[in-house]
Amino acid sequence: MKLRLLLALLSVCECDSRVKGHTGQDVTLPCKYDRKYHGAVEVCWQREEIPLNKCSNQLISTDGDKVLTRASSRYELLGRLEDGDVSLTIKSLTEGDAGRYGCRVHIPGPFNDEKHQIDLTVVPAPQIHTSTASTTKTTAASQTAGHLTSTESLLTSSHSVTSGSEKQEGGALTGVVFYVLLGSVLLLLIALRSFSSSTPRPASAPRRLLCSFTAKAPPGTPCTTSAAAKAYTRTTSAALRLRPLSCRG
Template sequence: METHCVLGWFLLCLLLVSECIALKVIGIEGQNITLPCKYNTINHGVSAICWGRGAIPNSGCYEEIISSDGTKVIWRSSVRYQLFGELKTGDVSLTIFNVTEKDSGQYGCRVHVYGLWNDEKYHVNLNIEKAPVPTTSQAPANVTITQQTMDSHTHCHVTPNPIEYSDTSTPPYSESILEQMTGHKLPVILVSILLVLTGVVIVSVLVVLSKYTHLYICLHNKY
C-alpha cells in the first residue's frame, strides 16, 4: 500500500514539474515572433487547441487569444495572431505580428485530448526587448556652449595687419577722385576736338579750291 502511495506521489510530482517547465523565447520589438507548440497526432489524432495569456487553468485557456478545431482557426482576438503551421500534423505554433514590449509575458498552448486529465499543456515565456537605436557619427543638433567654450572664443589671436571693410552704403568712388579723373582727361578731349575741326576745315578748303581751279581752267580755255 505504501509503495503505491509513494509511486502515485512521484508521478504527481513529475506531472507538476513538467507543467512548470516553460520554453523561453526572446524577440525584438517590431519583429514577427513564433511561439512553438506541437503535439503527436498519431497517438491522439487531430485535436482542438487554444492559446492564451498566462498559466493554463484546469480547463480552457486563460485570456484566450486564438483557438482551432484541429483543422482550421475558429476564433482569434486579433489578426496579429496566426497559426501558419500544418494543423493536421500537430504543428499549432503561434505567430505574433509586429510585437511590442506589451506582448512580453507567459503564453499557454493547450491541446484538448479526449479523456480525463489527458490535455497536453505547453508554456512559453516571451521576452520582447527594445529595438537598438542606430548610431551616427554626426554631432548632435543641440549643442550647449559652456563658459570654457565661450572663453576660448573670447581670447582669440589679433592679426598684425587687420583688414578694414568699407561701408557698402557709400559710393565706390569719392567726388575728389572723380574730379581728378575728369581733370586728367579734359586736355585729351579738347585736343581731339581741335584736330577734328582742323581736319574738317582743311577738307572744306580743298573742296572749294578744287572747284575754283576747275572753273578757272574752263574759262581760260573758252577765251
C-alpha cells in the same frame, strides 16, 4: 481506481520554455503534439497561467484543421496543422506583448491535456547606426571624389589652354628672332661687299720680283711679265758662264 488516477496525472505534459523577441518584429511561440497518435484535437492559446480546464483570456483556438477563434489579426497559426504544429505567431511585437503564454492541447480523457507554458521577453530592436554612418560616409566620399574629379578636369583644361597660349607665343617669338637674325646676316654681307670693292689691291710679289730684273732693259721699256722673265733668263745665264770650275784629284 487510485492507480488509474495516478497514471492520468503522470500522463499530463507540462513544458516550460523561454522566447525573446524584438519590438516591431514577429515572433513564434512553439507548441506541437503527436497528431498521428491522437488525431486532430482542439488547441487554444491564452495569456497567463493555464487553468485546470480549458483556456481563460483566450487569444486563438483551432479544432486541429482550421482556426476557430482569434482575438486579433496579430495572432496566427502559421505551422502545419496537419502535422500537429500549432505554434503561435505574434506579429509586430510591442513591449506590452511580454509575459507568459500558455498552449493547451485537449487530449481526450480526464487529465490528459498537454500544457505548454512560454515566457516571452520583448526587447527593443537593434538600431542600425553603423549602416547609416557607412552610407553617409560613402555618399560623402562619392561627392568629394566627384568634386575632386571636376576640379582636376578644370585644372587640366586650364593647363591645356595655358600650354596652347605658351606654344603660340613661343612660335611667334621664334619667328621674330629668325627674321632679325636673317636681316643682320644680310646687312653684314652687304657691308663686307662694300668694304671689298673700296680697298685697292696690292701688286703681286712675283710681278715686283720680276720687274727688278729689268734694270738693264732699255729706257722706256714697260715692266711686263714677259720682259721681266726675259731679263731674269739673261742674268742667270751670264752668272753661270762666269762661275770658275774646280777639279778635285
